[in-house]
Amino acid sequence: MNVNLTINKKQQLLNLKGNETLLEVLRDQLSLTGTKTACQETECGTCTVIINGKAVLSCITLAASVEGDEITTIEGLAQGDVLHPVQQAFIDCGSVQCGFCIPGMIMSTVALLEKNPTPTQEEVEYALDGNICRCAGYPKIFEAVHEAGKKMKK
C-alpha cells in the first residue's frame, strides 16, 4: 500500500506492507536513525517522536495509521545550524552521557514544554517517567528541561 507520511515537514511517499511500525519505517526505510529503541515494547521511551504535538512511542505506532499527521523526529528539531532550545540546554547542562536515550528524552521534553514552558518539578518528572536513562541520576536532565522552558517562554 502507498502511504504518504509527513515527517519533519517533508512528504515521504512509502510503499508499505501495512504492518510496519513507525519506528521501523523511520530507521530502516528512511535512515532516520536518530530515533532509537531499547526495548521495542513500550517500556523505555527511547523511540519517542512527536505526532501532532504529542509525545508518542513509535515502536507501537503503525506507520500507516499516521498518514496525514505531523510527525517530528529528533532530526527535525534544529533549524539549520541552530539547535532547538531543548537540544542546546541538554548540552549546556551536561545532561548527555551515553546519549542513547537522549533523542527520546528530548522529544518528550519538547512535547511537554510546547504546551507548558514553566512546568513544576513534579510535572517534569511525570512527563519524563516513561523515558529511561541508565547513565544519569536525572538531576541534570531536570535542569535542562527547566532551562529550556525559560528560553522557550521568551
Added chain:
Amino acid sequence: MPLTSKSKYADAYVDPVGKSVPRIEGRGIVTGQLKYVFDVQMSNMLVGKMLRSPHAHARIISIDTSKAEALPGVKAIVTAKDTYQIKFGSNEYFFPHTVDQMALEADKVRYIGDEVAAVAAVDEDIADEALRLIDVKYEVLPAVFEIEEAIKPGAPAIHEAMNNIALILPVNFNNPERMMKEADLVREDKFWCPVAHPSPMEPHVCVGQWETFTNKVTLWSSSQAPFKCREALAKTLKMDLNDVRVIKMAVGGGFGGKLEMLPMDFAACLLSKKAGGLPVKICLTREEEFTTTRRKHGMIYRVKTGVKKDGTILAMMGDVFADGGAYCSYGPTVLAAAMMRIFMVYKIQHFKMTGYRVYTNNPISGAMRGFGGVQSGFAIESHMDLIAKDLGMDPVEFRLKNITTPNMVTVNKMILTTNGMKECIEKATLASGWAQKRGKMKHLKRGIGIGIAADVMGSKMYKSHESAGAIVKVEEDGSVYFFTGAADTGQGSNTALSQIAAQELGVSFSRIKCKSGDTEITPFDTGSFASRVTFISGNAALLGGRDAKIQILEIVAKDNNLDINDIDIKAEKVIFKKDGRSLMTFDKALELCYSFKYGKQIIGRGSYNPKTTPVDFRSGEGNVSGSYGFEAQIAEVEVNTDSGEVKVLELWDAHDIGKAINPQSCEAQIEGSLAMGIGYTFYEDLRFKNGRVLNPNFAGYRVPRSIGMPKMNSIMVETNDPEGPFGAKGMGEAALLPTAAAIANAVEDAIGVRIKELPITPDKIIKALKEKNLASA
C-alpha cells in the same frame, strides 16, 4: 595577558582542565546524528541470530541444520563443528582453569540461553524461521540453581569442578583467631546481595565482516574494551591478533556488561566468513540482554569482626559465596575484589576471609559496575553500623577511628598515598547536618545513615601490564588529532582525555578532534573498567600532549637561539618560563614547524603503565592500583510505617577524585552512581526460577526513572594526587558502592529495624516492624 592573535581558538576552552567543557559528542547526541553500532546500515547486510538452549542443563546429542539451510534467504549457519572449539574467559592470566566458555557449545549446555548455533539471513523473519528449523536433540540433565544446593556432594556436576566450586579464594593475614579472643566485642552478620543487571540502553550489538581475499575480519562492536574483545576473537577464531580489527563506535552504555567478547561477536565474524564476506549484524533483544549477557553476582556475605571497647577493629573473618551461574567470566577477580576492597577503607591487620565462586545453571555472572564492591559495600558498611550500635558509638566516630590514612601501606601491601577519606567523611557529615539529625528524627520516622568506600584506579589483576597509549598529532592547520585506545561508553572519557591532552600541549580544547577505540589505528588500551581511564589513559594523554609540545618547542628554540628549558607553551602561546612573557602564538609556532625551513611534523606519543604490582592470589598481596579514590555518602530517609515504603529524601556524596578534570562530568558520574545505588537498594533484582529469568524486561526489572529521585549533592574533595594527570583520580564506580548500606543504616536510624537482605521492599519493612513489635511486647 590578552591574546595578541586573532586565532579562532582563543576561546573559553583555553586551559580546559577543571572546566565543565561540553561533551565532544554533544551536538551529535542531541541531533540524533551520532552513530552507534545499533545504527549501522550497510548494503547487503545480513541479520544474524543466536540459537539458544531452552534447557538449563543438557547434553547436546545432535544438531541438524539441513532444513534451515534449505530455507530461501538463509546465507549461513554455524555450529560448534564450524569452530575450533577454543574456550575463552576473562581471568586467563591468573586463573587459567576458569577459562571455561565456548563461543558455540559443542557437548553440553549449562543455562537457558546458552548458544549452540547462529544463523545469518536476508531479513529478521527468515532468520527467526531458520532458528526454528534447526533441530537440536538434547539429553536433559539434572540441574541445580541455588548456591547451597550446588555445593552439596552429589549435586549435578556443571563443569569438572569439585562440588561445583569453580574457585576457592582465601585471603589471610596474620592471626585473626587469636585477636578475636582479645576482642571486647565480637559481632557476626550475614547479608544477601541480589543480582542486578547492567541493562544499558543500547543492547549488545555488533556487525562482523570477513575480508574473504585477505582473511581478515572487522567487528564493529558496542564494547567497553575493544582490545580485549580483539584478543578473545583472535584466540577463538585462531587468527593473528592483527588480522582482527575491532572498532568501537558510540556506545550506548556498558556498566561492566560490555567488557567481554560474547558468543554473538564471534558468531557475527564466522557467519560473515561463511556468507562470503557479507556483513552480519547481530542485535540482542531486551529479553536476550537480560537473560544471556553478564549480570552481577548474587552473594551470600558473612562477616565477623572483633573490636575493642574504644572502637578499634582488631580482626575480621568471614566467607563469601557467589552465584556464578554457568561460566566463570570475570568471576574470580570479582570475588577477589569483593573481599579485598576493605583494605583500602579500614586499617585491618588480622584478616581471614574465604571466597567461593559456585557454578549453578543460572545465567552467567560477570562484571558489573562496582565489581564486587556493591555487594561488599552493602555487607561491610551495614555490619560496621551494627558494631557501632553494639558499642554505643556514633557510626561516624567509629569509622573515623578505623579508616585508612594518607601515606600508609595496607596489610596486603596496597600503597595508599593521597587519601581524602577523613575529609570526605567530615564534609559529608557537615553538609548533611549529621550531628543535628542522627537519632533525632525518629518521631518523624526519619533517619540518616552513612556508608564509606574506596576504589582502585585500574587493576593489575588482569594482565602482565595494563598500559594505555596516546598519539597527539598536530596538523598544519592547527587542529589536533588525539588518538586514544580508551573506550568512551558514555562517561565522557573522550572529552576528559582531550582536555588533559589540550592542557598539557598548552592549547584550547576546541582544537582537539578525538579518535578512540579502534584496534587498528588507536594505541592499545585495556578498556573502560575499574575506574581506570581518567587515571591511566589520562596519564598517557598527558604524556602524548607533552611529547608534541616538546617537538614544537625544539623548533621554536632552534629558530630563536633559545634554550628549550627556558620556554613553554601555555594558553595558546609560547612563553618564557621565567616571567610568562609571550614569545609567539601557538599558530605562529606551528607555522614555523611546518615552514619550508623545518618541515617538521608534530606527532606526540604517550605511553603510561601504572606503578603497581600484580596481586599474589596465594596471599592476597599486591599494590593493584597506582592511586586510590575515597568517598563518604550519607542518606536521609523517611519511612511510611503503614505501607512500608521508604523514601530517600536527600543524598550527599563527598568524593576524593584527586582533581575534577571536568566538574560537570564528575557530578554526572556521581549522580548516575547514586541512581543505580538507589535501584540496587530498592528494586533492581533479577529473579530466577529453575534457571529461567522471571523478569527479563523493563516492566519486570525496574530501573531508576525520573519519579522518586531524591536531591543529590556532590561534594568534590581534591587531594591532587601526584601520580594522577593534573592530580586526577578515576571515579566511575565508587559512588555506587556504599549507597545501599547508607540507606539501610538510615532506615534503622528512622524506625529501628535492620534489613540485611536486599532489596529493601515494603514487605520486608512491614515484616521487620512486626518482628520488632513482637520482640518488645
